[in-house]
Amino acid sequence: MGFHTFDPDQVDRLRGSDRFRFCSREELLEPLPRGSDAAIVDLGSGIGFYTDELAPFVGRIHALDLQPAMHEHYRERGVPDNVVLETGAADALPFKDDALQGAVSTMTFHESTTEPAMSELARVLGTGAPAVVVDWSRDGRGEAGPPLDERFDAARAREFFEEAGFEIRLASERSETFRIVARR
Numbered sequence: 001m002g003f004h005t006f007d008p009d010q011v012d013r014l015r016g017s018d019r020f021r022f023c024s025r026e027e028l029l030e031p032l033p034r035g036s037d038a039a040i041v042d043l044g045s046g047i048g049f050y051t052d053e054l055a056p057f058v059g060r061i062h063a064l065d066l067q068p069a070m071h072e073h074y075r076e077r078g079v080p081d082n083v084v085l086e087t088g089a090a091d092a093l094p095f096k097d098d099a100l101q102g103a104v105s106t107m108t109f110h111e112s113t114t115e116p117a118m119s120e121l122a123r124v125l126g127t128g129a130p131a132v133v134v135d136w137s138r139d140g141r142g143e144a145g146p147p148l149d150e151r152f153d154a155a156r157a158r159e160f161f162e163e164a165g166f167e168i169r170l171a172s173e174r175s176e177t178f179r180i181v182a183r184r
Contacts, residue, residue, distance in 0.1 A: 022144065022177050023106050023134040025053040031130040031169070031181045032102040034058060039100050041124070043090055044108025048074040048083065054104065055080040062086050062100075064093070066112070090117035095124040102130050107177075109135035110151045118164035125184040131166065133157060133180040140176040154178035 028050060032040060036059040042051045045063035047070055055061050063079075064086040065071060071085045079085065088094050090112040103125060121131060136145035138153040145151070152160075157180050158171045166182035 023050070023179075025050070027134065027179060028104050028106070028132050029054060029057055031132055032058070032104070033130075038102065040102035040104065041086075041093070041095070041100055043103060043105040043121075044111065045074075046070045046108075047077065048079065050104065050106045051083055052080060055083055058082070058102075060084060062095070064088055064090075066090075090114075091120055093120045093124050097123055098126040100124050100129060101126055103132070105131075105133045105135065107135055107145065109133045109157060110146065113152070113157075113160055115160075115163070118160050122164045122166065122184055127184060129184050130169070131161070131180075131182045131184070133182075134177055137173055137176065137178040139173050139178075142176075144176055152178075154180065 034057045038058040039060040040058050041062040041064055043064055045051045045065050048063055051061055051063045060082050062084050063074065066089050068087050071087065074085065086094055091114055103121060125131065136151045138148055138151040142148045154171045154173045157178060158168055161168060161180060161182040166184055168182050170179065170181040172179050
């Protein structure tokens with residue numbers, strides 16, 4: 001499986017509320033800590049579509065994306081005060097050990113998941129901290145998202161988390177996506 005990133009010239013595809021048919025704010029938010037003390041990371045945040053949805057419920061959200069162009073698009077829309085834009089890769093997270101109380105990844109797990117990336121996620125999340133992933137499934141119908149051969153299924157995603165020492169709380173396949181909720 002080759003690594004790729006989303007084409008920043010296609011950001012209009014990331015703006016529509018039709019994205020909620022594949023992943024809702026509530027299914028991301030439900031396992032996460034809330035309140036002014038909660039610091040979480042949105043891995044592969046892109047233009048901040050889901051970051052904006054989660055920001056009102058946490059003290060700080062780090063919007064991490066590999067591509068500075070995505071942050072530029074986010075800045076054009078306006079970034080909430082409690083969002084910190086971070087540029088970096090999932091296999092070299094710019095956070096101290098146990099610094100975060102939660103993590104989310106929406107539609108980007110297939111782009112950057114490697115053993116080093118999972119180890120980094122385990123390193124930066126505190127004990128008991130949840131990680132919530134919703135991504136395109138290899139078992140999906142292929143009506144949206146990347147080609148099926150560029151995706152993982154829930155079973156393989158689960159293995160990545162377990163190999164990194166996470167406890168799986170939920171692993172489910174849906175029509176086009178899967179959802180994983182894991183705890184460090």
